[in-house]
Amino acid sequence: xxxxxxxxxxxxxxxxxxxxxxxxxxxxxxxxxxxxxxxxxxxxxxxxxxxxxxxxxxxxxxxxxxxxxxxxxxxxxxxxxxxxxxxxxxxxxxxxxxxxxxxxxxxxxxxxxxxxxxxxxxxxxxxxxxxxxxxxxxxxxxxxxxxxxxxxxxxxxxxxxxxxxxxxxxxxxxxxxxxxxxxxxxxxxxxxxxxxxxxxxxxxxxx
Numbered sequence: 001x002x003x004x005x006x007x008x009x010x011x012x013x014x015x016x017x018x019x020x021x022x023x024x025x026x027x028x029x030x031x032x033x034x035x036x037x038x039x040x041x042x043x044x045x046x047x048x049x050x051x052x053x054x055x056x057x058x059x060x061x062x063x064x065x066x067x068x069x070x071x072x073x074x075x076x077x078x079x080x081x082x083x084x085x086x087x088x089x090x091x092x093x094x095x096x097x098x099x100x101x102x103x104x105x106x107x108x109x110x111x112x113x114x115x116x117x118x119x120x121x122x123x124x125x126x127x128x129x130x131x132x133x134x135x136x137x138x139x140x141x142x143x144x145x146x147x148x149x150x151x152x153x154x155x156x157x158x159x160x161x162x163x164x165x166x167x168x169x170x171x172x173x174x175x176x177x178x179x180x181x182x183x184x185x186x187x188x189x190x191x192x193x194x195x196x197x198x199x200x201x202x203x204x205x206x207x
Contacts, residue, residue: 001014001015001016001159001160001163002014002015003015003175005042005175005179007179007183008044008179008182008183008186010044010045010046011042011043011044011178011179011182011183012042012043012044013040013041013042013175013178014040014041014042014043015038015039015040015163015171016038016039016041016159017036017037017038017039017159017162017163018037018038018039018138019036019037020033020035020036020037020162021033021034021035021036022034022154023145026145026148027148029148029151030153030154031153031154032145032148032151033143033154033157033162034142034143034145035140035141035142035143036140036141036143036162036165036166037138037139037140037141038138038139038140038141038163038166038171039136039137039138040136040137040138040171040174040175040178041134041135041136042134042135042136042137042175042178042179042182043132043133043134043135043182044132044133044134044182044183044185044186045130045131045132046130046131046186047128047129047130047131048128048129048130048131048189048190049126049127049128049129050126050127051124051125051126051127052124052125052127053122053123053124053125054122054123054125055120055121055122056117056120056121056122056123057120058115058116058117058118058119058120059115059116059117060113060114060115061114061115061116062113062114063111063112063113063114064111064112064114065109065110065111065112066109066110066111066112067107067108067109068107068108068110069105069106069107069108070105070106070107070108071103071104071105072103072104072105072106073102073103074101074102074103074104077102078100078101078102079102080100080102081097081098081100083095083097084097131186131189133182133185133186134182135177135178135181135182136178137174137177137178139170139174141165141166141170143165
């Protein structure tokens with residue numbers, strides 16, 4: 001059996017019979033249910049929209065042609081001259097060498113990746129998440145087996161039939177408790193500061 005809360009339509013209560021207990025013979029009626037366990041599983045689902053800071057990284061979007069300079073060594077390769085040192089009057093000098101050509105600078109085209117942004121950035125984004133919470137309660141109910149007027153045979157029983165035997169006055173307190181707990185869980189998400197408690201620094205001692 002499924003019920004919708006009259007306090008918040010996003011709260012659903014699912015009622016199930018999880019256990020039943022019978023008496024073998026009551027005034028000629030066989031397998032008479034004298035006790036049942038009802039489980040109430042209550043759930044709430046809602047969207048939570050908030051803003052948070054995320055790091056956005058560059059994403060490759062394609063390529064482009066770029067001209068770069070490249071050093072091309074002469075052929076045959078000419079090794080750079082090795083500095084020679086000379087000593088005069090107790091002082092060591094590098095001996096200057098002549099200028100020797102060994103390479104050329106040429107331009108060439110290469111393909112390089114392009115990106116949507118030049119570097120990573122921090123940005124505010126709006127996020128919507130679906131939040132779900134659940135509360136479950138189970139309780140046992142005993143039924144009177146005296147003076148049964150309209151007996152339903154065991155093999156004809158349905159879950160809704162047994163739930164219908166349980167008075168609303170027994171079910172409603174559990175529905176209410178589950179509802180209040182779920183609404184509190186929802187409020188903690190939507191209004192976290194209302195539920196933030198703790199010791200803080202004395203305001204007049206803050207420099």
